[in-house]
Amino acid sequence: MSETLSSRADVTQQIIALGRRIGFADVGIADIDLSDEAAGFQAWIDSGSHGEMEYMARHGEKRWKPDVLEPGTQSVICVLLEYWPRQAADAASVLADAERAYVSRYALGRDYHKLMRNKLQSFAEAIAREVAPHQYRVFTDSAPVLEIPLAVKAGLGWRGKHTLLLNRERGSLFFIGEIYTSLKLATDSSPSVDHCGSCRACIDICPTQAITSAHRLDARRCISYLTIELKGAIPIEFRKAIGNRVYGCDDCQLICPWNKFAQFTRTSEFEPRHRLDTAQLVELFGWDEAAFLKNTEGSAIRRIGHERWLRNLAVALGNAPTSPGVVAALRSRLNHASSLVREHVIWALAQHGAEPIG
Numbered sequence: 024m025s026e027t028l029s030s031r032a033d034v035t036q037q038i039i040a041l042g043r044r045i046g047f048a049d050v051g052i053a054d055i056d057l058s059d060e061a062a063g064f065q066a067w068i069d070s071g072s073h074g075e076m077e078y079m080a081r082h083g084e085k086r087w088k089p090d091v092l093e094p095g096t097q098s099v100i101c102v103l104l105e106y107w108p109r110q111a112a113d114a115a116s117v118l119a120d121a122e123r124a125y126v127s128r129y130a131l132g133r134d135y136h137k138l139m140r141n142k143l144q145s146f147a148e149a150i151a152r153e154v155a156p157h158q159y160r161v162f163t164d165s166a167p168v169l170e171i172p173l174a175v176k177a178g179l180g181w182r183g184k185h186t187l188l189l190n191r192e193r194g195s196l197f198f199i200g201e202i203y204t205s206l207k208l209a210t211d212s213s214p215s216v217d218h219c220g221s222c223r224a225c226i227d228i229c230p231t232q233a234i235t236s237a238h239r240l241d242a243r244r245c246i247s248y249l250t251i252e253l254k255g256a257i258p259i260e261f262r263k264a265i266g267n268r269v270y271g272c273d274d275c276q277l278i279c280p281w282n283k284f285a286q287f288t289r290t291s292e293f294e295p296r297h298r299l300d301t302a303q304l305v306e307l308f309g310w311d312e313a314a315f316l317k318n319t320e321g322s323a324i325r326r327i328g329h330e331r332w333l334r335n336l337a338v339a340l341g342n343a344p345t346s347p348g349v350v351a352a353l354r355s356r357l358n359h360a361s362s363l364v365r366e367h368v369i370w371a372l373a374q375h376g377a378e379p380i381g
């Protein structure tokens with residue numbers, strides 16, 4: 024019996040070392056009992072906090088039963104991959120410059136989904152080759168997987184009051200990915216300790232009060248949801264608070280004291296492309312659909328499409344200082360084919376006291 028346990032621990036250590044060698048910032052192992060999360064998850068759905076994200080309400084127990092989502096799963100290998108780009112312009116100064124566009128730091132470079140999946144696939148293949156044969160499936164973000172609770176179980180950190188995974192050595196500026204494996208691995212017996220203490224900086228800084236209390240996020244108020252997930256009009260009550268954030272939001276993480284320990288990404292693909300870290304709002308609003316598709320090729324931003332891109336930029340331009348350039352840029356889109364874009368442009372012009380004349 025003890026021999027089996029020690030060989031299981033050996034295999035686990037080999038896998039963790041292999042994952043780090045492949046380039047993941049950290050690796051941990053979780054068991055597959057997530058039953059404690061079911062009630063909280065369901066309460067969140069029942070309160071409507073997921074908004075239009077219907078996919079969050081589907082799949083039922085697959086989310087908290089990894090072996091129902093992927094039969095044969097006995098353990099979950101969780102990984103972290105840092106995304107903070109070394110070469111990006113300083114986030115605070117871009118946020119403070121209302122003529123520039125703030126793109127969430129995770130989206131300045133290449134879309135992480137494919138990159139992370141490929142890296143996880145290589146890791147899973149290396150495990151089969153070098154450690155032990157296994158059945159597996161890899162995930163990141165796109166499936167009914169409770170990634171944060173799994174990573175907490177794997178000893179990779181704790182859930183911050185902003186709901187994200189936080190780690191003492193590296194803050195929160197990383198993606199999470201998983202390998203569901205048929206291997207029965209030794210799990211970390213020491214649960215991650217919560218180090219938020221009495222801090223509530225993320226709750227207080229949130230521009231739209233989306234973090235309604237510790238560990239409770241109403242996605243319908245979150246700028247990340249409003250600029251990325253929401254398909255229709257951005258509710259007027261949030262437009263001013265959005266400021267110049269045109270794709271996602273990082274405020275609750277930028278204020279977090281633990282992100283003093285955040286480390287830059289070693290993944291060069293996450294470095295900014297097309298000057299998305301410094302671009303002027305007017306310049307981005309000038310992109311026609313062909314330019315949008317070309318400049319966002321391989322980027323997560325492409326997923327929202329040109330129409331929502333213009334919608335978001337119109338809101339930010341409404342919040343920019345009044346200038347002939349801003350008003351002219353907005354007027355140039357008054358006859359846009361999309362009523363969604365037109366409505367946001369008219370709102371933005373009104374912020375500048377400008378008539379909607381073409």
Ligand code: B12
Binds near residue numbers: 167
């Ligand atoms: C849906 C989603 C969103 C939604 C909702 C976010 C959320 N907190 O749920 C939106 C679009 C807003 C969003 C935004 C962002 N996201 Co997101 N998102 C996800 C996704 C797909 C699912 C998260 C989930 O399951 N939410 C469900 C809710 C219920 O979970 P929860 O809030 O943590 O609640 C738990 C408890 O607090 C409790 N609870 C909650 N409410 C209630 C109510 C009651 C009454 C009770 C009793 C309990 C309870 O129960 C829950 C049980 O698990 C994950 C990927 C994945 N598959 O896990 C990425 C993920 C969480 N996102 C990620 C990122 C990077 C972001 C952004 C930073 C992107 C950006 N810069 O704009 C922001 C951050 C916003 C924030 N503060 O959370 C990363 C986070 C990495 C990390 N370090 O933790 C993930 C893990 C993707 C990845 N693979 O890397 N996201």
Ligand code: SF4
Binds near residue numbers: 231247273
């Ligand atoms: S991402 Fe922005 S809007 Fe969403 S909870 Fe964090 S600070 Fe609030």
Ligand code: SF4
Binds near residue numbers: 222275
């Ligand atoms: S800002 Fe404070 S409360 Fe929020 S996650 Fe960070 S340490 Fe926790």
